[in-house]
Amino acid sequence: MIRQTLHEGWHFSATSGPVPDHVAGRRIPARVPGSTHLDLHGAGLIPDPYQHLAEAELTWLHRSGWRYELGVRTTPPAPGERLDLVLEGVDTVADVAVDGRVLGRTANMHRTYRFDARTALGSGRGALSVDLSPALEYAEQREAAMGARPHVNAHPFNAVRKMACSFGWDWGPDLQTAGLWRPVRLERWRTARLDTVRTLVTVEEDGTGRVEVHAAVERDDPGAELRVSAEVAGVRTEAVLPPGSHEAVAVVRVPEVRLWWPAGHGDQPLYPLRVLLHGADGVLDTHERRTGFRTVTVDTAPDEHGTPFTVVVNGRPIFAKGANWIPDDHFLTRITRDRLARRLDQAVGAHMNMLRVWGGGIYESEDFYDLCDERGVLVWQDFPLACAAYAEDAELWHEFEAEAREHVARLTPHPSLALWNGGNENLWGFMDWGWQEPLAGRTWGHGYYTDLFPRVVAELDPTRPYSPGSPASPGHALDAVHPNDQDHGTRHEWQVWNRLDHRAYRDHVPRFCSEFGFQGPPTWRTLTDWVHDDPLTTTSPGFLLHQKAEDGNGKLARGLAPHLPEPASFTDWHWATQLVQARAVAFGVEHFRSWWPRTAGALVWQLNDCWPVTSWSAVDGDGRPKPLLYALRHAFAPRLLTVQPREGRPTLVAVNDTGERWTTRLRVRRMRLDGTVEHESSLDADIAARSAQALELSDPALTPAEAAQEVLVVDDGRTRAVHTFAADRDLAYDPGAVTATAARVPGGYHITATASSFARDTAVLADRLAPDAEADTMLVTLLPGESHTFTVRTDADLDTAALTSAPVLRSVNSLFRP
Structure with a gap:
């Protein structure tokens, strides 16, 4: 197999639509892989699509067509040699031609396309063209032909196989990308090639690793005898493909494997x-990956509470600590391996062990999965369907089946891949979102979730579990158990944020909460780099364009009001809403973890952003951690102390998510905000590995004389819980409780903060002073007399006075007026 990449020398030009005069008729250099938006911006023809109001100025691209062109030069195919044109990702609807001769048509950005180019490039030269039609217009035409199906967008994204959030979402821009978004190449081969390689990895009872390699081949010589060899950890085996056969299975057994x-x-x-395809003349094709040995199941056996949803790895039940994952940039070709590595390091640094790849995005890349393999991040991969009814006509069904078969087979080697899931909120939508009347009995996707996808997974990857949706109640018909029932399977908790205060998280004990979250603005640097309103307010035009949630600012205000004083300025509002986001989500996480093993997972909505926006993310669109990420680092910590209501009484719950027993003596103090201890006692704790245990607190510990002046502190010198007896807004905080000093150190600064009175959630918002400045931790609660030293990493020379005062040095206290 010889591969020739076709990435250099492309140009593109507009072919249809409301194209501005300064763009029409121009032949523009194109990057491949790439996007029309990025190349237009690179040529100086449009503003950066993320800047200020640019998104609204670029709607003309929604209905514009483009032609990509490349003059191809290659060695003419020899007799008996195949020459294929391979396009790994076309976004989205296109005719592919050489010298005007159409090789094929694409209509699915989630698929790889392969065209026989022997005749078209028989001379070794040709003009390759890819004519892209507007995906929006194609979707409208398909919707008219199939009949409209309900969805949650202004555009019929559910009628075309394109990333749903490309059409905008309640956290993403409506920019509707177009282009060649994955590699393009020529492949020349003889006799046969490896078409797909599926690697089914299991572990036998005696600890032997079993790798079952299913190699499907495409033949150009049906009479040739072929062999497939597979090698893992120095163990090699072969299988023969007799003439005319197209698949071989080679089984490799590796003794005493180390478990992933x-x-x-x-x-x-x-x-x-390493998998090799051999012919009479030697090696014809190769396939190389890494794999890991582990078993994974999901326990859904009914119990006294309903239907659990517990991920079990190597026989061990796992509490899934993690977040939902969206594409890390709306322009997918800008997502590099290094960028993914940083994002995954941020997740693991917050003690996450699972990411759910959400159904409005894409099947994630090999880089993403490789990095998850390396870091031990379990991946829940949705099939890309979200928040819509999907027609089950033959054309769309064919596309779904083709993409599912490609990606299920592709991802089999990755030990991080734990679960295939039918889609996002579509079962719930059918039941509750008013779809049934307009559907009037027409298909809506149920056949995908209950027939096509489970059948493909069972056929191609029986080593992994499948769930029909998120949320879903496995094993129960829709008309018998609601898909979002807290007692069965997975649940999305969106009453909090949409309607209720975050304290309402405690009203439900789900078996697995696969979505919940609360909004907050991006970091100050990210916000002001992209939004240029003067003055910058919650109602200024640029800010509102970068706040996509329905009544988002209203919900932020209602979420803040019961907990913190009314902000005195936009600067205070920014800090307060970030703080409420962090508090709300951590509150939910601690509640869910306290109910382990009844509750077996908490996946926050969401880890990351795809552009600079006010959203539910823990890491903003420029990759900067918001306070939420630091709150999750605490809430997901291996050992956690949290005060939770049990039978109407505040109760200490100790969560031990380590492999060792936690035996400790806890110091229990009820103290005034000035540090005066009103009650002190001790509590012995002996918490088994991988368990949660409720510990009763005494009446004196829970009975303040003045709720506004006292807090409860429980700690063992390493792990601490702080419980307030009133809302923050009602506590008698000292606004000047925190003072600080700063000193230059190699690589940045040390900022030592000291509290003269109880100081909650102390933070250093260093990005306000330099783009690269980032604190090592945040949201540190200081008792009177305590100090904490923050490390700020930066290459910049910073003003130490600015580092040690507002608006850089913040806490809850700083929101109160003297």
Whole structure:
């Protein structure tokens, strides 16, 4: 197999639509892989699509067509040699031609396309063209032909196989990308090639690793005898493909393999896998990956509470600590391996062990999965369907089946891949969102979730579990158990944020909460780099364009009001809403973890952003951690102390998500905000590994004389819980409780903050002073007399006075007026 990439020398030009005069008729250099938006911006023809109001200025691209062109030069195919044109990702609807001769048509950005180019490039030269039609217009035409199906967008994204959030979402821009978004190449081969390689990895009872390699081949010589060899960890085996056969199975058994574990449960050993296709003249094709040995199931056996949803790895039940994942940039070709590595390091640094790849995005890349393999991050991969009814006509069904078969087979080697899921909120939508009347009995996607996808997974990857949707109640018909029932399977909790205060998280004990969250603005640097309103307010035009949620600012205000004083300025509003986001989500996480093993997972909405926006993310669109990420680092910590209501009484719950017993003596103090201890006692705790245990607190510990002046502190010198007896807004905080000093150190600064009175959620918002400045931790609660030293990493020279005062040095206290 010889591969020739076709990435250099492309140009593109507009072919249809409301194209501005300064763009029409121009032949513009194109990057491949790339996007029309990025190349137009690179040529100086449009503003950066993320800047200020640019998104609204670029709607003309929604209905514009483009032609990509490349003059191809290659060695003419020899007799008996195949020459294929391979396009790994076309966004989205296109005719592919050489010298005007159409090789094929694409209508699915989630698929790889392969065209026989022997005749078209028989001379070794040709003009390759890809004519892209507007995906929006194609979707409108398909919707008219199939009949409209309900969805949650202004555009019929559910009628075309394109990333749903490309059409805008309640956190994403409506920019509707177009282009060649994955590699393009020529492949020349003889006799046969490896079409797909599926690697089914299991572990036998005696600890032997079993790798079952299913190699499907495409033949150009049906009479040739072929062999497939597979090698793992120095163990090699072969299988023969007699003339006319197209698949072989080679089984490799590796004795005494080291098991792959999720982060926090063990190591992540990876083994090289090499598959070769042999013919009479030698090696014809190769396939190389890494794999890991582990078993994964989901326990859904009914119990006294309903239907659990517990991920089990290597026989061990796992509490899934993590977040939902969206594409890390709306322009997918800008997502590099290094960028993914940073994002995954941020997740693991917050003690996460699972990411759910959400159904409005894409099947994630090999880089993403490789990095998750290395870091021990379990991946829940949705099939890309979200918040809509999907027609089950033959054309769309064919596209779904083709993409599912490609990606299920592709991802089999990755030990991080734990679960296939039918889609996002579509079962729930059918039941509750008013779809049934307009559907009037027409298909809406149920056949995908209950027939096509589980059948493909069972056929191609029986080593992994499948769930029909998120949320879903596995094993129960829709008309018998609601898909969002808290007692069965997975649940999305969106009453909090949409309607209720975050304290309402405690009203439900789900078996697995796969979505919940609360909004907050991006970091100050990210916000002001992209939004240029003067003055910057919550109602200024640029800010509102970068706040996509329905009544988002209203919900932020209602979420803040019961907990914190009314902000005195936009600067205070920015800090307060970030703080409420962090508080709300951590509150939910601690509640869910306190109910382990009844509740077996908490996946926050969402880890990341795809552009600079006010959203539910813990990491903003420029990759900067918001206070929420630091709050999650505490809430997901391996050992957690949290005060939770049990039978109407505040109760200490100790959560031990480590492999060792936690035996400790806890110091219990009820103290005034000035540090005066009103009650002190001790509590012995002996918490088994991987468990949560409720510990009763005494009446004196829970009975303040003045709720506004006292707090409860429980700690063992390493792990601490702080419980207030009133809302923050009602506590008698000292606004000047925190003072600080700063000193230059190699690589940045040390800022030592000291509290003269109880100081909650102390933070250093260093990005306000330099783009690269980032604190090592945040949201540190200081008792009177305590100090904490923050490390700020930066290459910049910073003003130490600015580092040690507002608006950089903040706490809850700083929101109160003297």
